[in-house]
Amino acid sequence: MLYWNRMARSLLLRRSTASKGMKAAIVNNLAVEYIDEGKGPILFLLHGWGDNLHTFDSLLAKLSASFRVVRLDLPGFGGSEAPEESWGVEEYAYFVKSFIEKLGIPSYIIIGHSFGGRIAIKGVGIGLLKPQKVVLISAAGLATNRKVRNQLLRLIAKIGKIALFPFSSDVKERLRLKLYRKVGGEDYIHAGALKETFLRVIGEDLSPAAQKINIPALLIWGEKDTATPLLNGKRLEELIPDSTLEVLEGAGHFVHQEKTDSVAALIQAFISQ
Structure with a gap:
């Protein structure tokens, strides 16, 4: 097993260096792929469940001129190794913390979509992740009618x-x-x-963690989101003390792809405050 793990990592590292902009790293004994580009204040992006770092491609085109944007394939998704044991949200938050430390990122703003927002809520709420600000896009994690x-x-x-x-x-x-x-x-x-x-992740209500977020938070939601309904965004706005909810008409769960210009403008305005 160890031999094959090493072989897989070797192939991953070679493939990453061959892919435009793609890099690879070993973090907590897992091989992961990521992209780190642009200059300026650092934005750290976390994708949703079943997705990968390319979900942010269109958004990156609007932000990389003004920011250094770091995005990775979370363990088990995209080109990154899956953990050998089942993880909960906290394990993913710990991994993100280790990844940030691996890259030597001193200060950053975290942006999480859906499951990535779930990780951000947990990590920031329990003090594992210490960004300057947090942006939650169609974030999952609250007990609603999906319970x-x-x-x-x-x-x-x-x-x-x-x-x-x-x-x-x-x-x-x-x-x-x-x-x-x-x-x-x-x-x-x-x-x-x-x-x-997946079962561990969806089994946790992150309302207590959300209440403990003590940094400015921007919540971006699509009006027609059915995966994480707008009700979640309104509830998060109530739970997070210093938060603002922005709703984009006609957009669904992938609001950052459907309304890229609007989402980028909201993020830039939020950061400049």
Whole structure:
């Protein structure tokens, strides 16, 4: 196993150096890919679940002229190694802290989309991450009307093997997929080796951590976001003392891609305050 891990890391490092702008590093014994470009105040970007650093490509084009922008593929996503054990949000926050220290970043503003926002809330709230400001874009992490769905996902995952035991493997898999889709578990279906991590992540309500954020926070939401509904943004604005919610009409969960100019302008104005 150790040999193959080393081989995989070697291939990752070679591929990263061959890809334009892509770099690689070993952090906490995991090989990860990242991009570090531009000059100026540092923006540290965290992508969402099942996504990768390229989700910010269009936003980067608007920001890299004025800022140094650092973005990485979180462990288990994009070109980065997955952890060998299941992680919760706190483990991801610890990893981000270690990555920032690895790069020797002295001060920064953290920007998190969806799951990346979840990591930012947890990390900043418990004092692991110490940015100057935080930008949360369609951030996940609050217990809302999705709480029942999340509980059902965890229940299906726990009892599914027992309940479906009499059936053949292919029949069991089809039945399990139907059950997950019934409760809106597409992310879980596609989580692959990260299924246990996904269940741990969605099982935590980050409201207590959000209340402890004591730095300025900008909340950016799409009016038509169905993955992390606007209700989440309004609730976060109530929880985070020094926060401002900006809602962009007609946009959905990937508001930073749908309304890139507006999101970039909001971020720049927030940073200049």
